[in-house]
């Protein structure tokens with residue numbers, strides 16, 4: 500959806516994929532060189548984290564600043580709020596701007612744990628490297644073969660739940676290249 504509505508980034512990502520892959524099925528070496536697409540995926544996972552909320556329980560009485568958290572309290576961590584906080588990301592926090600990840604995650608936000616689409620710490624996503632490879636492979640193949648834009652029937656409807664999903668689907672107009 501974000502590439503369909505941002506033609507400039509779609510063109511940039513396609514140009515890079517075509518230059519590196521030259522019509523071949525991407526292998527690990529090629530995927531590791533694809534930078535624009537990595538920036539686009541990071542920015543997409545920032546704005547629309549598939550796991551927008553995480554739940555933790557306090558094992559013992561804790562104190563965060565002036566807030567007392569008694570043992571057993573459930574704590575919802577709003578990843579989506581962390582990812583769109585202007586104090587952390589700047590005034591364009593809600594804007595799709597993959598450029599912010601040009602120098603990696605560390606260069607994009609003021610706090611290293613403010614970006615956590617795969618969680619952090621001991622329960623960090625076990626599949627995060629596989630997920631990134633799958634996404635790069637899939638989008639590289641789509642970009643190599645098709646151009647696409649948003650259908651006039653598309654209704655923007657990101658819905659929060661255990662996972663985030665478009666409530667009315669994502670209708671695209673797709674053209675074979």
Ligand code: HEM
Pocket residue numbers: 548549550553554615616617618619621622623624625626627629630
């Ligand atoms: C874009 C894709 C994905 C996203 C955004 C994602 C996100 C997450 C997040 C946020 C957590 C932490 C949950 C928590 O702390 O409560 C998690 C855990 C986990 N993920 Fe993923 N995930 C993705 C893909 C995958 C894939 C492809 C696999 C497996 C092949 C996978 C396997 C796991 C497992 C096993 C855990 C639990 C780790 C643990 O509790 O020790 N994930 N994921």
